[in-house]
Amino acid sequence: MLRIGRCTAVALVAGYVAALAVAQETKAQEPKEPIAPAGQEALLKQLATPGEHHQQLEPLAGKWELAVKWRGDPADKWTQSKGTAQYQWILGRRFLQESFQYDMGSQSLEWLGIYGYDNYQKQYTAVWVDNMGTNTEFASAQYDPTAKTFTFLGEQDDPPTKGKRKFKWIITLDGPDRVRFESFDQSSPGTYFKNTEITATRRLK
Secondary structure, three states, X not given: OOOXXXXXXXXXXXXXXXXXXHHHHHHHHOOOOOOOHHHHHHHHHHHHOOOXXXXXXXXXXXXXXXEEEEOOOOOOOOEEEEEEEEEEEEOOOOEXXXXXXXXXXXXXXXXXXXXXXXXXXXXXXXXXXEOOOOOOEEEEEEEEOOOOEEEEEEEEEEOOOOEEEEEEEEEEEEEOOEEEEEXXXXXXXXXXXXXXXXXXXXXOO
């Protein structure tokens, strides 16, 4: 009968465990089996089809009268003005286009936005451009059905510091004909202050 020394047995067990670990790691690194063409077509169709999440944006569609107040610093007093906004579906109701305009002292602020829901990333998305800069802002959000609120979180360039500054854009559906928009800027890391609040009332004509 063949007898294996204690040290030899331990070495064999250790070698087996190491080999098993290597095999498992190699298997994990192997490329996953691609989805068959028929499955790919079904998946792409599913991802490209607007659904219930897109429908959550429907209350924004239409034309709005705006009551606006804004400030540049938490210590500043609010400045008030009025404006208009319009939301319309584009690209087969996959995206909602936003157009805002209101006076900011000696200049009229205008911006365009595009809202959507990414079926693959499972989050709301937004992109904005305006007439006061050449930058493009991006943000993503989740929707709270209880509070009827979209909370968009994004990051923008901060030229004075040559760094980045985070911001929040919150849309609250206060009713079928009333929406509240709130913009929060980051005054310091982890600290936000509200710099804009807009109350929108639906234009019925």
